[in-house]
Amino acid sequence: MYFHVRHCETWLSKNNFIDRFVTFNGLGDNEKFGRLGNQLFQIAATIGVARRNHVAYVFPSWKYSSFFQKALPQTKFRLSANKTYYEKSFTYQPIDIYCSINLSGFFQSEKYFAHCENEVRKVFTPHPRISEQLTTRFGKLLAGRTCSVHVRRTDYLENSNFTDLASTSYYEEAIGRLDEKTRFIVFSDDISWCKRLFHGKRFIFIEGKSDICDIYDLFLMARCQSHIIANSSFSWWGAWLNANPDKIVIAPAQWFAGEFANPAMSFDPGPPHTGFHSTKDLLPENWIRI
The missing domain is CATH 3.40.50 (Rossmann fold)
Structure with missing residues (x-):
């Protein structure tokens, strides 16, 4: 199944759809995945995993989006990824994907996004x-x-x-x-x-x-x-x-x-x-x- 997304210029095809993506559906769920610092790790890891696997990244709505210079690629809908990848360890674990995935965990390591550090810094640039x-x-x-x-x-x-x-x-x-x-x-x-x-x-x-x-x-x-x-x-x-x-x-x-x-x-x-x-x-x- 395909989902239309906004603000994902780099990854949209001519039909304005994407076929594979990485997302973090739990973003902003403070009770389950923690507050702002944890959420930044989750966003950065999602970007890192997507870039390493040459697919799109997209996110649900996020209450902090307006505080940053550029909005996150976002969908109005809860994306139904093919599978959920659960963090296997608190240490860094490379993630190879073969279908659309939803990440679940904390992913607290720079190693998840070191290869696209400049992009992550741009995403987190204040408005x-x-x-x-x-x-x-x-x-x-x-x-x-x-x-x-x-x-x-x-x-x-x-x-x-x-x-x-x-x-x-x-x-x-x-x-x-x-x-x-x-x-x-x-x-x-x-x-x-x-x-x-x-x-x-x-x-x-x-x-x-x-x-x-x-x-x-x-x-x-x-x-x-x-x-x-x-x-x-x-x-x-x-x-x-x-x-x-x-x-x-x-x-x-x-x-x-x-x-x-x-x-x-x-x-x-x-x-x-x-x-x-x-x-x-x-x-x-x-x-x-x-």
Whole structure:
């Protein structure tokens, strides 16, 4: 069966139809596949798998589309792919396709889209109005040496499968790696707690009040020169979207805890995922691990 799609100029045939595609029907399902950071991985992996297999990529509607410079190739309908490919491991697994597929999983590795990095960066370029708003509001703040610091706290306190970095020396050690003239721009879901942790004029706290603020925070993170990320896909992307090849990114070596960190626990593709989550493909090689 064929499906008409909009905004897919590169891949449309003369009849305005595509015969094979890669999609991610669960995009935007926060309960099943996670929030913004996870969704960016899912989009990037979909693009990467499609490009590697020389087929089209297309997506369902997505609430963040208007915040980016170019809309994702999109269909009004839920695409009925020939099969669903379930993520087999938390490590990178090459995906060869012979028919239209729907991806299901998290696909948290740059290796899924490294071969089309420039295209992914273009897809995730903020809309000019967003860039203008950030420049107007934060231009002076971003002048000089800046480092984003992300602290994810509230939901991790109740999830034993994620390391509570705030209870370790991670942030203290990471901050100590940066120049004394660096100013730290702090992003968190618990800013009040962060204000008790970080002291001094070098720390500036970004406070948001709605779920839409997360996209602005992401783009603001990407404008910083350096990054201290949490064990979070959100700040992973805040660092990755900074295209400066000389950037410094510091990341936690211990991402998971509990059964996610136990090699004896078999990985279950779910969703939700359970079992061992190997992080060997999670972080780019040039990021500093602490």
